[in-house]
Structures are given as structure tokens and as C-alpha cells.
Amino acid sequence: MKNTPYTRLDRDNAAVLLVDHQAGLLSLVRDIEPDRFKNNVLALADAAKFFNLPTILTTSFETGPNGPLMPELKTLFPDAPYIARPGQINAWDNPDFVQAIKATGKKQLIIAGVVTEVCVAFVALSAIEAGFEVFVVADASGTFNALTRDAAWLRMQAAGVHMMTWFGVACELQRDWRHDIEGLGALCANHIPDYRNLMTSYHALSAANP
Amino acid sequence: MKNTPYTRLDRDNAAVLLVDHQAGLLSLVRDIEPDRFKNNVLALADAAKFFNLPTILTTSFETGPNGPLMPELKTLFPDAPYIARPGQINAWDNPDFVQAIKATGKKQLIIAGVVTEVCVAFVALSAIEAGFEVFVVADASGTFNALTRDAAWLRMQAAGVHMMTWFGVACELQRDWRHDIEGLGALCANHIPDYRNLMTSYHALSAANP
Amino acid sequence: MKNTPYTRLDRDNAAVLLVDHQAGLLSLVRDIEPDRFKNNVLALADAAKFFNLPTILTTSFETGPNGPLMPELKTLFPDAPYIARPGQINAWDNPDFVQAIKATGKKQLIIAGVVTEVCVAFVALSAIEAGFEVFVVADASGTFNALTRDAAWLRMQAAGVHMMTWFGVACELQRDWRHDIEGLGALCANHIPDYRNLMTSYHALSAANP
Amino acid sequence: MKNTPYTRLDRDNAAVLLVDHQAGLLSLVRDIEPDRFKNNVLALADAAKFFNLPTILTTSFETGPNGPLMPELKTLFPDAPYIARPGQINAWDNPDFVQAIKATGKKQLIIAGVVTEVCVAFVALSAIEAGFEVFVVADASGTFNALTRDAAWLRMQAAGVHMMTWFGVACELQRDWRHDIEGLGALCANHIPDYRNLMTSYHALSAANP
Amino acid sequence: MKNTPYTRLDRDNAAVLLVDHQAGLLSLVRDIEPDRFKNNVLALADAAKFFNLPTILTTSFETGPNGPLMPELKTLFPDAPYIARPGQINAWDNPDFVQAIKATGKKQLIIAGVVTEVCVAFVALSAIEAGFEVFVVADASGTFNALTRDAAWLRMQAAGVHMMTWFGVACELQRDWRHDIEGLGALCANHIPDYRNLMTSYHALSAANP
Amino acid sequence: MKNTPYTRLDRDNAAVLLVDHQAGLLSLVRDIEPDRFKNNVLALADAAKFFNLPTILTTSFETGPNGPLMPELKTLFPDAPYIARPGQINAWDNPDFVQAIKATGKKQLIIAGVVTEVCVAFVALSAIEAGFEVFVVADASGTFNALTRDAAWLRMQAAGVHMMTWFGVACELQRDWRHDIEGLGALCANHIPDYRNLMTSYHALSAANP
Amino acid sequence: MKNTPYTRLDRDNAAVLLVDHQAGLLSLVRDIEPDRFKNNVLALADAAKFFNLPTILTTSFETGPNGPLMPELKTLFPDAPYIARPGQINAWDNPDFVQAIKATGKKQLIIAGVVTEVCVAFVALSAIEAGFEVFVVADASGTFNALTRDAAWLRMQAAGVHMMTWFGVACELQRDWRHDIEGLGALCANHIPDYRNLMTSYHALSAANP
């Protein structure tokens, strides 16, 4: 008997929820250092774009101290549903948000946000209760410190959330490099410095030995 | 199938148990540094006050080396049930303590204390056996070192405890900022220095650009 | 539904298994620093003695590089069953060891040893299969590094082992300080330097203010 | 009730899968330092050889930036099935790979690879779905950082994977030192520097005191 | 021969410089966690007040993203010279700042600020060149990460800066508890949680044994 | 007496040396995580460009395993002297490299490279011997691990190197924000995610309150 | 030219100063974990006894929250000068303390205490000014956290203090094992668990092969 059996992400059945990646709230994130965290969030966003997944943006009190959504996300998803919540902490309590999710017709939800134990965990747990399959992108979600994060992970694991990170999400959606070698290669090169180095060396050497 | 399905904290159905936050025992806490730990305990206490949750205090051998309860807790909850246990290590073995809990009529117990694997875990595990829903506030609970804490967390997770931290507890109880924007804002500003900084900058700029 | 419901240690129903705490093997332990690890092992042994629990010692190839059992353990338990295994890595594969356990008539096994993922985990997992309730003393068990330990803990947690540490074991067995205040106090003072400091200050001040 | 009951590795029923230990991909591994990781991979390979387990090698785009398989693995297993996947990220999606596994007739799969959350986790999770017993060798598998690894471990634990490390695998397969004392001793001496030191001292002293 | 011989802080000859502790810039500080850092800055400020040292405040672009000075500092030092620099990064390049320092007539400068390698180090190094004795309060100064801090410390040490922390500064200024036992005691109790615990236990026990 | 008195970087008297930031060698850097390291190197390069400092590039065996220079550096400095060393490990042993430095007429050398204790330290130490003032950019230089880095830092500090990081270099060169507020602001926004967040919030709020 | 040339500890010319190892103050020590710290202090004390060095004890406000001296130190040095300072923070400001030191006629001072940056550093720096050779026992001295310690070390190093640890002190005083093999062996066995293990294995094997 297994607690959370394997459920594979399916690009035809998945949507992405980006919850409260706001300029002010980002200053609260201290369990992942800022260069890496910024990269992870943008990597997930680029993956959502690359796989053409329906993506839903939501924020909390954008005009107050929490600050506006990361501008890069607005730019990447200009036509995405954008729910500026008037007060609900758990975005799932906002009917527009849930409606936008249901409108996608997808059953798999890929979730990331700030802070992990609130904006991410509440949505993830509610989505499971509502019958969705939930995949939390742990490294594109941040919070105050490692202890807080670890507690949130255990709570989510116990409830049946699939704990993942952006690269695993991208690879599970891609399934086969042949679906678009150039596309996945670009995603890796732009967001994994070590992989870019491999490609730089490879291409230089290939060019030198045609 | 899920091990521990989502149970949302409900301000109308929750009580807070603060177990053995005593001046002597606090010197044993080394898995969280003292500035942060003091802040976390007081943040949880302020949250209990803010949400007007029934709160129960208990101590072990206050007149011996374990020392008196943190004075701030006494001050915050002058009328709370206060059970100075004559010897029981697991507070659940003290009938007055259990009686005080049952007298609240609440089914959700929010628990924090020192040390995590004893004063917290024993109560938490007993409460689950007794049919309560149990939410441990991991960052307002402390112990000797990270290894000890990690083992205690795994034991509690396996038994169905909801692992949380004080900010998650506060947000899950609040549900919607509109219930009391000023109140939750003050709680955040007083206990999250980064959030206070955000508010300071916001208010200064708002004042400068009326 | 819970994965591993609360089972309380019961001094009338518990035995202690100390597996391969041998002088050579101790040099392999690097996930806990040596001052602390030595203290933890002796604390568990003193607790076993204090609660008068049947204790079983076993070793692997004592006359080879693994080296002899820690002399302190031999001294503490001169009459304990002592199984020098001729080759079985999992002590549960040794009939004398299992026989010694069954001879105690206890159903709760408190287990510690070196190294965690082998000498401890194999016995713990086998004991569960054999119908025992198993409590691993994580901080009196050591191994090569934290990564190895973490994997072993997850395997044991998933199989239903109660993950504990020596202080939790002692407190759960004691139940109530009044069973023997002096005894438990001495155990704490000898193995928790911070607690000894509390007692030193307390007694000095009490003596000064009679 | 237990989530993942004890299943013992059985040398007559186990096969080893080494997934994508390629020279380029190894530069991505940063959750284990390189001296240790190289040692762990070769230790697992030597163990597979020692126990004469059917071993299957697979790679992804060996002629591109991912680079060729570690030469030591090619040398150790010259006749092993070697599946150079044309594009499948999850090796289980490659029919030749699954066919090679089924051809072994074994029901227990010991899996290691790079990177943990993709090349290892995908295969492990698929294998469980396909009815195999799965043992992931966590310290012979590597990935970008500890956070990524921890998420992958929780996902695999929840799905019923047995989380192990190379030394535990070797000991569980060996069962009894007497099956081949010299062989297991050599494996330990070659891959555990502390154990080699014990043997060096032991043999010197034995020689001096014949 | 000594590089930097002992120079004792002298309360009659010391001034305090607080450089750029601004709400926005504080979000850049990640080498010290925020609860502790806030406490350290306020502890230094309280010490400056307690010893009645001339204190000088300076900021950089308060009306922009750097944000306003921490309000607590404004409140503590309402009459202190306050130099809002129009652009100089090194405050020593601002004539008003240097003039304010010289006006104190003190030769010992106690410096803290954000970020360590710029706002603190530049002033400290310039002050040494100008003939002052310089004491940097390392734990009331913060920066991006530990690596950045370590480099800044080595540069300052090599130039003759006395590397100190707030408690050392307070104790060196106090010289003898008898100068004001209550005052120093309050400073410690307010900013060292462990010390407050000691005092709580002490006073409770003293009261109980009059 | 001071070991290394303050020497301020002067934009009219400084040159930048970028040593061996090659795609292959970058995979050796493990004392700084890759997202941050890549950012630091590009931040230093952008600063060199912003301050229009003469910049010199050098590499070691670009056509072998060390791999080509990071392409971004080639793009940023298309006309910079570029010395592909035929074998000298210490670039200072290459007459063309030293000649290129002397041709700049600058006396202050800002140095970064891979690996710290060789490619950076050798050049830095040689430059001091040759009479230059040397500023090592510690966070744009990387090596195998923290221990190696720490030893290299102590050697360089003892020899009179100014240990700095890229942000300190940029600020010391800038001296006054008014020299080019937009330019320095862009440098910060592009390479300090926390600072970009501050600017995002500030501009949004300013726009909302015109 | 050297900053701090080699000065060898000489058992005929050295005295030991133990400063403020008091039960209350020990709870402030968090840069070294308590099992190790207690061991280090007692190891240094045992070494002082073993080499028969004049040893001086001093405390600060023993009857207040700082608590009494560690009882073990009182027991080990019943006849040592014992200066209970009435208020001086820097023990060197207490004439009795300095007089006791001068009465020993020794020129080398071995110093340890709590907390490092105050009770230790102040005495060490004053002693250098007074013409003594000063050896700080870094691992028998403790303070609030690693950052505080590191700053204190840099200040002391810059002033010419010899930074040592207890084992180095013992070995430099011993010079040659032949002075007392049993004595130094016992010191090592009692305070270095790894060394005790080596001896246990050695003696067992020697006994088995006479």
C-alpha cells in the first residue's frame, strides 16, 4: 500500500498557479538565497510558457506593502487570468481564482508561491480536498527559514501533495527530448549555469572539430 | 489515500496549549537561536490573544531548576487556566489539564512548548489518541539540537499531527485580511522584522505622496 | 487514519537492544560529533539501568578491526545477555539474539547501535515484522554522515518505527517525576550539561537563601 | 498499519539500474561533494559486481553535452545491457530498458543515477507502478542541491520507495559476513577510508603480536 | 610587535556612528537572520544611549527605494546630528558628517551600518586614515552573505580596525558593573534572551527564599 | 602600525583582470553556488563596463578540457586585450599579459578568476611584488570548496591584497551616486534581486501616488 | 617580518587563568555545543593539573544570576587563588587578580573563559599590554554565536595573541611523550573519545596476542 502513488504530470492536463510572487513579499524569503530563488521562479514561469500550460496569477494587496507582482511574470503571461484578491489569504477561498482553475479543465495543478507554508500550502491542501492532483514546486516557493519550510513540506507530504522542483516538473512534462530538443535545451541553458557551461564547451569543441 | 487530510484551523473551534515555556528550560533550547525563539513564542501568544482563543498554560516544577514561566506569558494570559503539574511529564496525564481543555469545548488543539520531543510530542500524541485534531507550532517549540527535533517531527508526522509554524497558524485562523486588517498587520509588524521594514517604507512613501 | 499511532513506552513492557557499539566501529560515526555521541550512548545505557529494563548486548567480530564493545557498557551490564555474533549482519538473523529478546517477555524494543542504516535499521525493521513495537533511539545511533542517516530514518519511519531520542525515551518511561525525582534528576544532570548548570545555580541559591 | 513494510534485499532476486552517470551530467551534482560522490557510485558498482547482480546501464544523449558514461562503469560491466536512450527522459519509457529489466527475472530493483529527482525518481516511481520492489541508493544519486534532493526523497518515500545508501544495500545483500569475509572486507576497505584505517591498524598489530 | 595593539574604549572619548540602517536596505541583510539583526542594532543603540555617547545618524537617499531610517533610531536619538547624504556613498566624503564627528571632540569611533563592506568599511577605513581609533560593531552591521562579510572583515582587520560586537562594546565602556548595575543589567535583559532567563529564575528564587 | 592601509579604488587609475573564467573550469567552482557565482562574475564585468575601466581577458588552454571563455565576457569586451596563454599557470609569467597591464598605465588592479588559490592568487601576489595595488574580487572568484578558499584568502591578506567583493568595488569606484544615478541603479537592479524588488515596489507606489 | 613570532609554551613559565566559567553564564555559550564545551573546559583544567601549572580562578557576581563557578573547577583547584570580583568586567582591572598572576612569577598566560569577546579578550589584550605572552584556549572559551567569536578572534590575533586550543596547549607543554606517557595518555583518553576508542582496540588486541 502506498501513501501517494505515482501520478505523472501530463502537459495536456496541467495548469500552473503562481501565488503572491510580489516584490515586497519576496524580501521575506530567506530559505533560498535570492539569486537562486529568482532564477527558480523564472525557470518555472519559462517552463509554463514553453509547455503552453494555462497559467493563473494571483496577488494579495498589491498596492500595499506586499508590493506588485514580479514584473517579469506580468510580461510573460500578459493574457493570463489575474486575480488580485481583496483579502482572502488562501487563494482557494476566492471564487474567481477557483473558477479560473476550473475553466482550464485541467486536473493537475502545479503550484508555487510565497510564502510556502501559507500561500502555497493552503492552496495545495485545498486543491487536494477539491479532488485535484497537486504538485508543489518547492524551489520556486520560499519562506522565512528552513525550519518553517521543513514543517510545511511535512504537512503537505502527509496530505498527498507531490513534492517537486522546477527541473523535475519540466522533465516530467517533456517526457521525451525529441518533442523539442531546442526548446528544452534553451530552458536548461538559461536556468542551469552548469548546463550552460556544458553546452558552451560542447559547441566550441564541435565547431573546432567539424 | 491520504495519511493526514487537510484540516483547517477554525477560530471558533481551536484552543492553544503552551507547555513548559519556563525560564530554566529555555536554556536547553538550542535548535533555534534565542532571539528568534523568543520572538516565535511571543508571536504565537500574541496570535492566541488576537484571535481570542482559549489558552491553557502549564508548567513543571516551577519552583525548582526548571524555573518560572516566561513572565510575558503570565502577563498576556492573566486569567487563563494555569496548571502547575506536580510531577506528570506528559501534561495529558494531569487530569486538571485535560479537564481544562475539555472545558473549552474546542476540538482543535494548537500546541507549543519546551522541549519538543517530550513536553510537546507527548501531549500532541495523546491528544490525537483522545480524538482531537492536533496542530503543533514547530517554531514556538524548541529542543536540544536539530537531530532531536527532526526525530520528534517524524514521530509526530507519522501519528497524524499537523506540522505548522506560528505564521501559518495565524494566517489559517485569520482566513481573510478583511476580518481585521489592522490587527493582523500589527501582529506581522511586531514579529516579522522584514515585514515591518516593508510597512515602514510603504508608509513613508505614502505620506510623501499623499 | 494514522500511519503510526501513538504507542507509549511502558517500563514494564520494554527491553533495550544495544547493537555493535564497538570501539572500532565508533570511528565510522560522523553524523554526530564524538563528545555528544559518547554522551548519548551512555545516557541511554544509564536510563536502561535506572529503569531496570532488560538489556541485551550484541557485537560483530569483536576480535577483528571492529574492536571490542565500549568498556563502559560491559561494566554497566555485567549480567546482560551478550551475543557475539559469528557473522550475521542483521542481529535478528542470530537465533540467540532473538531468543534472548523473547525471553524477556517484553513487547516494546528500544534499539540503538552503530551504524544506523545497517545494525539499527535491519534489527528494527525485522522486529516490526516479528510483531514488536519498535522505538529507535536516533541520537544513540550513528553512521557515516547526515545523508546516510536521513535516508535510514525515512525508511524506518515508513515502516512504522517510532523515531525517538534518549531523553524522550527516559521521560516516556518515567511518566511522572514523583516516581523517583532524585534518580531522573541525576540522569539529567549527568548527561545534559545545560541541565546540570540549572541545578548548580538552583542549589547554590537555595543554600544561600535557606 | 505500515506504509512501506520491510522488504529485504535478496541477492537472488535483485538487479541494479545505473541511470545516466555521465561525465557531463556529473558536473550538475552539488548536493554531495565530488570525492564522496565518485566513491559512492563506484562502491555501488563494486557491490553489484561482488554480488554478481544483473546490472543495466543507460544513458541520455551520450554524444552531446551530457557526455559519455563514467568510463569506470563501462569497464566494470562490459557485457551489461547498455541502453543509450534516443530521447526518453524517464528510462522506463524506453521499451528496451524495461525489456532488459524483465529479462533478468528479478523483482527487486536497486536504482541510482543523476539527477535524483528526474533520472532516478521517474524510474523508481514507474517501477513501483509496474509492480517491482524499489530500493533507491540515495548516496550514489546526486542532484543540484540539498533542497532539490529533499523534495525528491519525500516524493519517493510517499510512493513506497525504500530509501537506502550503498553500504546498507551491500550489507543487506550479504546477510552474513561468512558468505565471503574477504570479499565484503575488500569492498569496505576500498570505499570507507575509516574502515581501511581500522584494518591497517589491526593487521599491523596482529603481525607484531603473532 | 603587534599589528593592532589594544586600545580600550573610553566612554569619555567615544562617539557612535550609525550608517544607513534604512528600512529598504535592511532587506539586503542576509548574513544575520532578521530577528537577531534587529536586536543587535537596537542593543547597540540602547548602549549608546545608556553611556550617553554622542551619536551621529546618516542615511542615503531616504526618499527612494533605500527607505527611511529605522523609526526606532529616530525615536531614540531625536537630537542627534542627522546627515541625509545627497549622494556620497562613503559618508566620510560628506563634509557635514565629518564635521559632526569632529564636533564631538572624541577620538574613538564606534561604527555600525548596512551594508558592511560599503557603508561601514568605507567609513571605518577613512576614519583610520584620518587618525581616529575605529571600532566596528560587526553584529550590528549586515550585508548580503557570509562570504561578503568575511572579505570585508579581513580588509578592515588588515587596516587596523578593532573588530567587535555590541556586547563587547557595552562591557568595555562599562568597565565595572558598579558604575550602574541596574542599567547594564537592563541592557542585557532586554537584548540577551538567555540572560533574561537567568534573571527571571534568579529573582523568582530569591523572592521565594527571602 | 597597519598591515594594509586603506587605498581607495580610483576609476581613473584602475584596470580589471578577468582570469580563466572558462566554461570547463567553472564546473570546478563549488565554494559559491552556480546561480550566485554566475551573477557575481557578470556583475563585476558590467561594473567594469559601466566605469569604462580597461579590462584584460586571459585564458588557459581554451581548446582543451578547460573550455572557452564565458561567452558573455567575450561579448561585453570585444576589443579588450585577450591573452590565450600557451601554458603559463600564473598569468603574470606571460609577458603579453603583463605588457597589456602596463599599457593601461593604471596602478590599481582589480582581479577575479577561477580558481581562487591559483589563477587569482598567483596573479595577485605577483602584482603586489611588481608594485601594483591589488584588489581581489572574492565573490567573482571561485574554487573547489570553502576550505581551499579560506586558505587562499589568508595567504592573500597576509601579502597585502585588499579583499573585496563586486558590490564594494562598484561603490568605491562610484564614490557618489550623483555621478550617474541611473547607471549605478541599473547595475544594482540587474545583479541584486533584493534591490530590484525595492525598486519595483518604490516605482509602483510612486506611480500610484503621483 | 612576522606579526606574532613563534613562542613555545614552557611548563616552567606558564600559568592558567580560568575566567568566569560560571553555571549561569555557561547558558550563554552557543558557539560550541554543550557536551563538547564542557569537555573542553574540563580537559584544559585537567591539563593544568597534570602539568602542575599555577592556576587562578575568578568569577563575576557569583551570588547573582551569573551563578557559581562550575563545581568541577572548584574541586580540581581547591587551593588556587580565587578572585570573586566585586564588579570589574575586565579581570585585569582587579588588582588582586593581577597580583595573583604576578605572584606566580610566570610570563606565559594560558587563558580561557566565558564569554570570549569580553571575559577572555579583555584579559588577554590587557596582559599583552602588560608584557606577558598570551595564549588563548579558544575551544575552552565560549560566546553567543560564531559571528561574535570570529570577531573576537580577529581582534585578538591582530593584537598578538597566540590562538590555540586545549589539545595544542597540552602537547606544547608536554614536548615529549616520554615525560609521562601514562599521564598524557590518560588526559587524551578522558577527553578525546576517538582516542579512547583507539586505545580500547589497541589494548584488547594486545591482550589477545600477548
Add this chain to the structure above:
Amino acid sequence: MKNTPYTRLDRDNAAVLLVDHQAGLLSLVRDIEPDRFKNNVLALADAAKFFNLPTILTTSFETGPNGPLMPELKTLFPDAPYIARPGQINAWDNPDFVQAIKATGKKQLIIAGVVTEVCVAFVALSAIEAGFEVFVVADASGTFNALTRDAAWLRMQAAGVHMMTWFGVACELQRDWRHDIEGLGALCANHIPDYRNLMTSYHALSAANP
């Protein structure tokens, strides 16, 4: 003025001292993990061999618990002077050891050993007093923990020791890859797994594109 000016290692003027790398003592080394430490020691030994440097071996009580010299070192340097010290802790106190050094006629001493603050530091400091130029190989020297190491490094730095690591030593001795490309390449490939990976990928690609 510089504390320790640059002195370049010169293969015609350097000797290597390997001090007490004994099987028993190696179990004391806990500041570097064992896979890495073993590799570092052998890398230094291989470098000494490669550059044909006179190498001197010494041990302390080889027939007791300290155990025999690492067999690999005996094998590599069968004809090296080998001083089994009868009791001197500081090898420099052994006339045969100093005589062996002087017999080499070299003025630069490259030193590594176990433990850092005793066997290495004492020899290094004595050698400086005796007029030698001293280069300590920090990563081929080990001790109890990082705190002990850090103190030893500061003492050695202050006395004028050049703090280095094995790769820096090898590169400074080599000066120019052209002296022996194959030789240095092999040294790197055998002791830097990341570098071996680079070479594996490079050669595979070169072979594929002839």
C-alpha cells in the same frame, strides 16, 4: 608594508614533510570528510613524487594506538628518510628529522600532517624560527573540528606561514603546463573528479570528431 610577502615555491628548492599520517590518528580527523581527506593526502604525495621533491616521513609511536603510517605513503616513498620518533611531539625536536631536512639542502618546506594544530603547526612554526620558508598544505592536514583548525590557521598565518592547499602547491611548482602536460593532467584527473569529467567529455568528443 606586508606581513608575509609572496614567496614562490620553487621545485629546485623545496622539500616535503609528511607528519604523522598514521592509521589511528586519521580517525581523529573530523574537519574534512574522509573521502576528501584521503584524496588530498594522496594528491599531495603524488605531487611530491611528480615533481621529484625530497620527501621526509615521520611518525609517532607507530606500534601503539596511533597506528602505522598510511601504507600508500610507504609505497610511494620507499627510499625516503623515515623518522619514527621515540617521543617528541614536535618533530622539529627530533635531531634526525631536522638533520634529514637540512640534508636536502632545500630552503622551502611544504608541510602536511595530522593533527593540524600540533603535528603540523609545531613543525611549521619551528621551521620559520629556523629560517626556512614554510608552506602548509591545509587540506592535506586534518584535526578534530573546524574551530580547532581555524585557531591553528590564525596562529600560523600570524607567524608568517604561507597557507596553501595541494592544488595550489602543485600549480606553483609546475609554473607552466608545458613542463609536462601529461603529468600534471594525470595528477588533476586522478585527484579532482570534476576535472576528470571534463577530460572524459573532451576526449570522447575529440574522438568522435577527429
